[in-house]
Amino acid sequence: MNGTVRYLLLALLLLIAQGALDNYVNLSVYIDIALFLFLILVLPAGTGTVPAMLTAFAVGLLVDVLGNGIPGLTSAALTAAALCRRQILNLTVPKDFSGKDGKASVEDMGISRFSVYSAVFTLIYLLVYILLDNSGIRPFWPNMARLSLSLVINTAITTVLFAASRDSRKR
Secondary structure, three states: OOHHHHHHHHHHHHHHHHHHHHHHOOOOOOOOOOOOHHHHHOOOOOOOHHHHHHHHHHHHHHHHHHOOOOOOHHHHHHHHHHHOHHHHHHHHOOOOOOOOOOOOOOOOOOHHHHHHHHHHHHHHHHHHHHHHHHOOOOOHHHHHHHHHHHHHHHHHHHHHHHHHHHHHHHO
16 A cells, blocks of 8 residues: 555544544543654654644644644644654664665664654653643642653553554565
């Protein structure tokens, strides 16, 4: 299947699942599940910062519309995280690592490197999201609990999605 069609199908499925999670599942006030982060994480390494930010904004806007949160909150946080995506990728992929086209790619990463890449990206997203969501009103420790739990859960989810997508590509 063509890479673009595959990506759009994955985006559609993850956005529908995210909408269902936002509207029908309430795990805790301390857990924010963000399936859509995977869509930005697996963008090709050659994708520039501006196209990644535009994609992140569009995905965030769709999540805001499908979910029941504050309009623009997810868009802002995901766009801020996409701003740092390339730098995070450059830090997590070794300099001598190169894909088929001579450039580092997410597809050729191992699971451990992807976990680090995902954790840093998710941390930036959650920091911006939580700071914008509470606007400094909630105390520090509940925010840290929310950040920590959400970071661990979202990193695990994106790593499992990556491992599953890698296995399906090998077949």
